[in-house]
Amino acid sequence: MGDPLPSPQRPLDHTPVHTAELPDTPLRDRAIPATAWAEAPASLLALGDDLPDTPVARYVRRIGPWLLWRAGPPRKAEARAWAARADEVDTPAHQAFTFLFAPDGTGDGVGPSGARHTRFRTWKEDLRDTH
Known part of the structure; x- marks a missing residue:
């Protein structure tokens, strides 16, 4: 088995998938x-x-009960991360949280705790710590 493909080079797999089938960890080949x-x-x-580049959101991983998706290039570009609880996503009252990446490396997003984050790491930690 070869090395994993870099994220932007992974081919899109359009096979229909349901929430329960989304993997816990990132896919390395697609x-x-x-x-x-x-x-x-x-x-x-x-x-x-x-977004001008890579507009389609791609699945990233689960963080506890949260599903994490990303639209846009992986580095130094305008991009968005989106998260919602897997057990609530198909309900009318589901909440989704978005983190915005700027080309200069800065970011901004409110996490499920209500705290505002300027670092993606702390936004993801907010997801992890909020059940």
Whole structure:
């Protein structure tokens, strides 16, 4: 087995997938686009609509009960991360949280605790720590 493909080079796998089938850890050989996720909310499907490069959101991983998706290039570019609880995503009252990446490396997003984060790491820690 060879080395994992860099994220932008992973081919999109359009095979339909349900929430329970989304893996816990990142895929290394392919990417699941939001359009393949049967329960994808409109907010996720539109996540990258205003981005010039890689507008389709790709599945990243689970963080506790949260599903993490990303639209946009992986580094030094405008991009978005989106997270929602797997057990609530198909309910009308589900909440989604977004982290915005700027090309200069800065970021901004409110996590589920209500705290504002300027670092992606602390935003993800907020997901991890909020059940």
